Amino acid sequence: MSLTSNKFRLxxxxxxxxxxxxxxLAALQQSIQLARLTxxxxxxRYWLSEHHNTTTLAGPAPEILIARLAAETRQMRIGSGGIMLPNHSTLKVAENFRLLEALYPGRIDLGLGRAPGGDRLTAQLLNPGNTFDPQEYIKQLRDLESFLTDTPGPGNFEGKIRAIPHIDTRPELWMLTSSGESAFLAAHFGMALCYAQFINPIGGPEAIRAYRSxxxxxxxxxxxxxxxxxxxFCSDDPRKVHETQALIDYRLLGFEKGQYDEIPTVAAALAYEYxxxxxxxxxxxxxxxxxGTPEQLRDRFAGLAADFDVDEFIISTFTEDPTDRLRSYELFAxxxxxxxxxxxxxKHEADPAPAYPDDSTNSLRAATS
Structure with missing residues (x-):
């Protein structure tokens, strides 16, 4: 399978x-620039994640960023990747995303997950009623379905409680999973499924096959x-490929060791002795x-497409230099x-124009102006 013989979504x-x-503040401005460019x-689609109690990420509230980025874009779908449902009131999630759908009809995705997006102590403060019981998550999914479809059920007291505003369209529902269990839930509730290979590289094709069946x-x-x-990450500069792979290696291992507040650098990553x-x-x-380079990634993604039998990839990119992230998304396109x-x-006058270091990114400069 080749990327040129099949039409993939990115x-x-x-x-x-x-x-x-x-x-x-700078990270959020960079998100605006990236959304405009892509x-x-x-x-x-453009998804925002939910994370808490860390100084390395700037996005604890996807629903707020969705409202801003949907206003900054015109055609791309904007959504959550995802809302960690146990952290929230189900009714409030339904109302937030109905309001977003009312503002931007046909452009809102509601991606859902059950991980805390941080540590359990923080999750308990976000929702003191959170029992961390998988059955409670299933109940929330059932209640969310009732609110978004205006169907009477136990969660909305048989239709007495309605999620407003009342509108004719609905956000597109996605289940995010890094295990087979949530794939079964997505199949049961009739939701789209995104497998998080970036969290768990084991069992993804099997989870997707089970979901489809x-x-x-x-x-x-x-x-x-x-x-x-x-x-x-994609670059036509092999040196940047090497440095960014080292940076990602170092960052992922740091997460596994509980170093959530360290912002790694290429220098630290290259110097570290494993x-x-x-x-x-x-x-x-x-x-x-x-x-990798475009040539290397052509084979990598063709292999992933064949293994997973999917036609859409959702890419998350970490780089030391924000301009390298922008350039990577252009090369992927x-x-x-x-x-x-x-x-x-x-554009908004308050938003700074991105600064590019050389003429090799003239097309990016034009795209984000």
């Missing part, structure tokens, strides 16, 4: 990373829809990533032969 997962020496380049049509989805999320056991973890974690969109120029 999407963004933005975890709002904060670069070393920068801050959250809208023009022809990406399908058990899928039940719902009021919002008639046929199974799938995607795969992966950490990825123990044999740590290096085995690095090799395992590289299955969560796709890093070229690799996947996305169709650029003609979108009228618009």
């Amino acid at each position: 999407s963004v997962l933005d975890q709002t990373p904060i670069s070393k020496g920068s801050d959250a 809208d023009r380049l022809g990406y399908t 058990r899928f039940k049509p719902s009021a919002t989805l008639e046929q199974p829809v799938t995607a795969v999320g992966i950490f990825a 123990t044999p056991a740590e290096w085995q973890r690095v090799l395992h974690n590289r299955r969560r990533t796709a890093v 070229q690799l996947f032969e996305l169709t650029p969109r003609e979108i009228p120029n618009f």
Whole structure:
């Protein structure tokens, strides 16, 4: 299978990373720039993650960022990747996303997960009623379905409680999973499924096959829809490929060691001496990533597409230099032969224009102006 012989969709997962020496304000402005760029380049959707109690990421509230980025874009779908449902009131999630759908009809995705997006103590403060019981999560999914379809059920007291505003369209529902269990839930509730290869590189194709075989049509989805999320970076400079792979290796291992507040640098990553056991973890974690030149990534993604039997990839990218992240998304658009969109120029005077270091990114400069 080749990327040129099949039409693939490409999407963004933005975890709002904060670069070393920068801050959250700059990270959020970079998200705005990336959303504008990928809208023009022809990406399908742009998702925001939910994380808490960390100084390395700037996005604890996807629903707020969705409202801003949907206003900054014109055609790309904007959504959550995801809302960690146990952290929240089900009714409030339904109302938030109905309001977003009312503001941007046909452009809102509601991706759902059950991980805490941080530590359990923080999750308990976010929702003191959170029991961390899987059955409670299933109840929340059932109640959310009732609220979004205006169907009487126990969770809305048989229709007495309604999620407003009342509108004719619905956000597109996605289940995010890094295990087979949530794939079964997505099939049961008739939701689209995104497998998080960037979290767990084991069992993804099997989870997607199980989802398809058990899928039940719902009021919002008639046929199974799938995607795969992966950490990825593309550069035509082999040196940057090497440095960014080292940075991602170091960052993922740091997460596994509980170093959530460290913002890694290329220098620190290249200088670090791995123990044999740590290096085995690095090799395992590289299955969560796709890093290389366009030529290298052509084969990598063709293999992933064949293994997973999907036609959409959702890419999350960490780089030391934010301009390298922008350039990577442009190269991916070229690799996947996305169709650029003609979108009228618009900008806010308060938003700084991105600064590019050389003339090799003139096309990016034009796209984000």
